Amino acid sequence: MKILEWTGWAIQLMVGYNLVFPVFLLLLYGLRKTAGPRHTCQATAGMPDYGIIVTAYEYTAQLPAVVASLLRLDYDRYHIYVVADKCDISNLNFQDDKVLLLRPDKVLGSNTRSHFYAIRRFVRPHTHLTIIDSDNLADPGYLNELNVYFNRGYEAVQGVREAKNLDTTYACLDAARDIYYHFYDGKVLFGAGSSATLAGSGMAFTTALYESVLGPLDVTGAGFDKVLQKGIVSRGYRIAFAEKAIIYDEKTTGSDQLVKQRARWLNTWFRYFGYGFKLFFKGIIRFDLNRTLFGLVLLRPPLFLFLLLSMFFMMANLLISPIVSLIWLAALMIFVMGFYISLKSSPTDPRIYQSLVNIPRFMFYQLTALMNVRRANRISVATRGENESTGD
Structure with a gap:
């Protein structure tokens, strides 16, 4: 039982850190920006062709x-x-x-x-x-x-x-x-x-x-x-x-296109997220911030997935440990704050702010996409005419 309990806490920790990781990056970004620019690359000669x-x-x-x-x-x-x-x-x-x-x-x-x-x-x-x-x-x-x-x-x-x-x-x-x-x-x-x-x-x-x-x-x-x-x-x-x-x-532009596109992107994450482990541990061994942080980013689940898991764990902990449930609530609030910061720090059209009330519906269609993830590559070939990027 003790093993199962610790496994459960470990899973929650692996999901929960994704909520606060963007704000941690933002703090690190602010510290490095205050310290001044650091360019370690050698300048190139001539104009690129x-x-x-x-x-x-x-x-x-x-x-x-x-x-x-x-x-x-x-x-x-x-x-x-x-x-x-x-x-x-x-x-x-x-x-x-x-x-x-x-x-x-x-x-x-x-x-x-x-x-x-x-x-x-x-x-x-x-x-x-x-x-x-x-x-x-x-x-x-x-x-x-x-x-x-x-x-x-x-x-x-x-x-x-x-x-x-x-x-x-x-x-x-x-x-x-x-x-x-x-x-x-x-x-x-x-x-x-x-x-x-x-x-x-x-x-x-x-x-x-x-x-x-x-x-x-x-x-x-x-x-x-x-x-x-x-x-x-x-x-x-x-x-x-x-x-x-x-x-x-x-x-x-439409729900059908959204489901097909997100199915492809989810399939891609499941295929390649393992790269994150290699980069992270290689970065740790070599004291390389570039590889370490990038590895953590690659390990991050798609946005809607870790948000849904976070809300599930918050509700589940109401019955198990209310204090932990409050920690989940705080982490979710930190994520929302970080999301808001990203919009306010960018030239964001007012229509985008108005659309945010429809996020639950958007997440529902992404759950539908998760059900189609196994056949995503077949969908990919069939839908390239719908103006979808195949790279995200």
Whole structure:
């Protein structure tokens, strides 16, 4: 009985720390910010030359708008590669010399295969590459903002994916979630001395680093960014966060799309969360803050899951230990405060605040997604035409 009791407390502790961990990161971020900037990277010489890789699978309707936004970039040294995998390209006609349309003879069915298909057809040896989804729009200053960090010597940079649509409650709640993660898993985590997590698009790397990490692998299904970020951090690199390098991303608009998308993301977490153990213990052994903090972040369950478990434990402890139940309540209040801080610290549209009353319904659909997690990779292939990122 004693073993079961201690196991129960250990499970509660592993779930509960996720409620206060973001605020701990925020405090660490504040301490390091007060101490002044620390740059350990060696600055690079010259301006980066980018290969911009746009991947599409079956769906091409938004590609003209994507390419048009990229052609408006306030930067000269880049070339656009549109990989239209299993697509009808008869209606696509890009006249600009900066655009190369690629249509593989055989279905690739993988983000990374599409990326390397483009890399092998680079018109010149680009020093850097950036990955854009087929529903993204780029801010004109996107590449210039990435350069701020590449010029400081970083070899991997994650930008911000802001919402380009807030026309439904689900889109607003999806955007709220993104703001939370951009703040804590991007700005705060990087500022605390670790690495920003990768988001599947709006991210850039030196071409050499990208090839060295993913070149030997054949990553299929959703989650290539999880493999990529683990490979980068485990090699001792830090992923910088460029909060002004903005990509506009299509947000989830309906419940059916939400369920399918979240099923894929949950499947990805279950497949790759084990990376967190390796990075965490490697960081502890080497006294490496980057690996240690990043490992803890990878071990964190999806947001809705640990919130539901926390509320369950709070209610259960009312019958077992009311004092512990009060501790759970306090931890939940700290999390809510941290969530509010993320929204107030970011340019948050008023519609997003108004949508928060629908969080219970949003969580219900994510529970439904949990029921579909086993067949998520089949869903992934079938729904790429719904403007979903395959990387989160």
